Amino acid sequence: MSAVRFSLPNVTWAVCLLFLVVITTPLNAADPTPVTRQLSEFGELSSKQLGETYQKALDELRKTGGVLEIPASLWPQLANKSQTLQGLIRSPEPPAETKKWQTGQGVTVISHDGKSVVVQVPPLTGMRIERTIRLGEGDSLPHWGTHPAITIDSQISYGSTSYLDWLQLPVEKGKDRRFYLATVRGIHPGQFLNLHGGPGYGGGVTRGVVKSIGYDVTKQMHYFVADTDLNHVAGAILQNKSNTGLVHMLQTSNNDNQTYDVKVIRNQYAHGDTYVYYCDFNYMSNVHSAAGDENGNCDAAFIRSKEDNFQGTVESVDWESSRLVFSNSSRNVQTLGDSRPLINRNPAKHITAGKVLIVSGRTDFDLPEPRMSMYKGENYVTSLVKSPVTNSVERKFGGLIRGDKDCPWTPEIVGRFFAVSDPSEKTPKGTFRWYLITKFQANDDGTKDIEVQRFWWGAKSAGSPTLYRQENYTWDGHERLLDYVIAPGTYVNDVSRALPGGDRGGQRTLGVAPHAAMNTSFDFAKGDAIEQAIGPDPFKPQAFRVWMWEDVPGQFPSAVMDVSNNGAASRYSFVTIAGGPANLDDVPQRHEQKPAWDNVMVVNSAATVGLNFKADFAKAAILFQQPYHEQSIHWHYGHQPTAPEDPTKTGVTRAATLPPSTQQTASLTVNRCSGEFQFSGGGIQTGGAVSGVTGLSGDGQPARNLRGKNIAVTAQSTTVRVTFPTPESDANYAVFVEQSWLSNRAISDKSAAGFTVTFEKPAPEKATVDWMLVR
Secondary structure, three states: OOEEEEOOOOOOHHHHHHHHHHHOOOOOOOOOOOEEEEHHHHOOOOOOOHHHHHHHHHHHHOOOOEEEEOOOOOHHHHOOOOOOOOOEEEEOOOOOOEOEEEEOOOEEEEEEOOOOEEEEOOOOOOOOOOOOOOOOOOOOOOOOOOOOOOEEEOOOOOOOOEEEEEOOOOEOOEEEEEEEOOOOOOOOOOOEEEEEOOOEOOOOEEEEEOOEEEEEOOOOEEEEEEEEOOOEOOOEEEEEEOOOOOOOOOOOOOOOOOOOOOOOEEEEOOOOOEEOOOOEEEEOOOOOOOOOOOOEEOOOOOOOOOOOOOEEEEEEEEOOOOEEEEOOOOEOHHHOOOOOEEEEOOHHHOEOOOOEEEEOOOOOOOOOOHHHHEEOOEEOOOEEEEOOOOOOEEEEOOOEEEEOOOOOOOHHHOOOEEEEOOHHHOOOOOOOOOEEEEEEEEOOOOOEEEEEEEEOOOEEEEOOOOOOOHHHOOEOOEOOOEOEEEEOEEEEEEOOOOOOOOOOOOOOEEEEOOOOOOOOOOOOOOOOEEEEOOOOOOOOOOOOOOOOOOOOOOOOOOOOOOOOOOOOOOOOOOOOOOOOOOOHHHHHHOOOOOOOOOOOOOOOOOOOOOOOOOOOOOOOOOOOOOOOOOOOEEEEEOOOOOOOOOHHHHOOOHHHHOOHHHOEEEEEEEOOOOOOEEEEOOOOOOOOOOOOOOOEOOOOOOOOOOEEEEEEEOOOOOEEEEEOOOOOOOOOOEEEEEEOOOOOEEEEOOOOOEEEEEEOOOOOOOEEEEEEEEO
16 A cells, blocks of 8 residues: 655645645546545444545545545554555456456545654556644754655565566467467466457557466477467567556656756755765765765665575475465565575476586677587577567567487476576575476487576577576587576565565465466475566666667757866766776676676767777876776678678578678787787788887897987998897897998897807908897
8 A cells, every 4th residue: 555654744634635635636527526534434434444444435536536644543453454455446346358458446544653744645547645844943953864755665576577488379369368478477367458350559459367377298389378359470568567656757848948847956965975966966065974975966776686486395385276384483484576486496396407508698798708608510509590489570579499319308307497506507595496397308318408597578488597606507619517507486476465464464375377387296395495487588677778769850959968078177987887896807706707898889880980999098098997907909800701691581690690600800009018019910001101110020029229320330340249228038039231332241149238259251441230129
C-alpha cells in the first residue's frame, strides 16, 4: 500500500480533510462526488469488529470515492492491514477477454501516528501535497534531521506486469487455448496480457487474461491458458508492461513560454553537502563542511548489484493451486521478487557427475579475440540468424556447453537450471548464477551438449553463459574442464502472500509456475532447501541516457552535454574515471581478473571528427603518464577488402565472416624508461621528409649516431680516425663510408667510441669523408 507521511502542526484536521477532498476529486465531471466519512459511521470499533468495519467502509467508499478518517488511537491496529483502495474496472469481468477498462473510484485513508499525518492514497491516481518550512522565530530544526516534503513508501507486491516475448506456436481462436511461451518468466494467473495476432504487433490484438499456467513435457515448453477471439501465428507478440513509478508528471505546452519541468535552486550560503537532480548550485561557502562529507553533487547515481537473495526450506507444495509454502526459518524474505527462478538446493536432486567445458559465444562486446570462439575447428561466435518463429533477423548467442562422457544427462534435464560450481565462477560472495536449460543433444562420442536461456530483447537459447574468468573458457589449444550443478527449479509469479504486511501477506506462500520436474522425484518436497536465484547476467543499469530523433538541421552548434567554466578559477577535470586498480599488476586480485572498465569510451557511430581540439593546451593535447606500464595505441589491420554478404540473407554477422587468422594488430608504444618510440606493424610510409633522426637500428639495440659528413682528411694521409659524437653501446654496428677522391678503402678498429678508415691512395688536398651507421 502506498502511503504519504507528512507533518502539519499548524493545520487543523478540518483543513486537512478539505484539502484531501479537493485533491482526490476525480477529473471526470461525470464521476460521483467524493465524500468524507468517519470510520465509526460503518460499525463497531472494538478490537474484534475493527477489521470488519474497516473493510465495510472501504467497500462502500470505493463506489463513490472519498476520504476515510481513522482515529489515531486505532491506526496502529490497521496500519499493516493493507487493503485495495482503488482498482481497475474491466468489462466483461475477468477472466473473460477484456473489451473495455477504466480506473475505478479511489479511497484516501487519513489518520495520525502521533507525530505525523498518515495518508494512504489511491494506488492508481495518487495525490498532491504542499509544504512550507517556516518555523517560529527562535525555533530550529533538530540534530542532523532529514525533513523531506514527502516520503513515499510504495511496495509493489502483486498486480504489476513486465512481459514482452514472442509466441512459439500458432493458436486458434476459442476458449481455454494454450499459448506456448519462449519463457514463463513474468507470467502469473490472473494477468492481463495483450495477445497480438501477429506476426509481431500485427494481426489485431485481444486483451487476454491468464487463466492458468502449465508445462508440456512432450514439447518441453511452458504455456498459459487464456480465451481469445483471434487466431495467432507463431511469432506474435505477447506483452504488457506496468509503469508503477513514484512520480509521474505531464505538461503539454501549446503556448510560448520558458519552463523548467523539474527545477531546484539551492542558494548555498552555508556549509552542507547536497545531491540535486536539476540545480542552479549557488554557493558562497567552502561547501565541504566536515570529515566524511562528499562535496556538492548536482546529480548522483549509486548502482549496486545485490546478493542477499531469499533462502529457505520447503514446508509444503500444492500444484492444484500452484503454491509453495516455505518454513518460518527462511531468510531474506524481503528480497523475494516475481519472475526470478526458485531453485531446489537439495543435493540429492542435483546432477554433478562429470565435467563440462564451455566455449565462448564471442561477441564484439566481451571477447574480441577471434581465437576465443574456436574449438575443434568450429567457430562458435555469436551471430545474426533468421528466426523460424518471428521470421526476422535476431541475435543467436553462440558458444558451447559440452558435458563429458561421465555426465549422466538425458533429455529430462531440459527445464532444469544449470550453474558452474567452480568457486571462481560464483559471485564474489559465493552465490550461484543459474541458467534455465533449453536444449539437450547427445553426441556420437558419448559427450552431451546443452543450451541455456539468456535474454536479449526476448528470450533466446544460448550456447554458453558469460564467465567471470577468460581462462575458464575452452578454445583450440586450451581446454578447461569445470565443475557444474544441474538443479530443479521454477519461476516465481506471486510473492504477495510471502512478503510481510497487507491483507494476505506474511503467509510464507509463493505462487510458482509448473515446471519440467513437477510430480517427479525431482519436484519440490517438504524439507528441501531452496533459494531464489539472482539474475545471472543482467543488463546493467545505466546512470545516464540521451536518445535523440533529430530531423531538422540547426544553425547553432548545440551540444548534447554543454559544460562551461565561466569562473575565475579552474576545475580539475570535466570527467574523472575511477574504480578498480590503476596498476595492471593488481588486476589478478579482482574476482573477474579484468580491469574495472572494458572501455572508457566507445564510439559506435560515424562522425565527421572524432576528437576536435579547437583551443590551446598548456601542457599536452593527449598525455600518457605511464605510471606502471607502457600505454600503447593499437590499430587492427588485415581485414577482408570486400564487404561480407548481407547478414539478413546469410544469417551471419560481419565478425563471423572474417577468418580468425586475418586480423592483426599494429601498435605504437613509448618506452617508459628510455622514451623510445616502438612501432610494430606492417611498415611505415611517410609521404614526406623525415628529419631529426638520431640513429637507425635493425635490432632492439638503439643506435646513438646516424652519420658524419664533410670530415676533413689531412693531405697525403692514408688513414683517418672517426670519433662518434655520442659513444655507441658497443662495436656491433655496420658503418658505410664514402670519400671525395677515387681510392679503395677499408674499415678497422671498430669500437664504441668510433672506427678507423684506411685508404689505398693518399688523400689529396681538401679531402673529406662521409659516413653512415646502422645497427
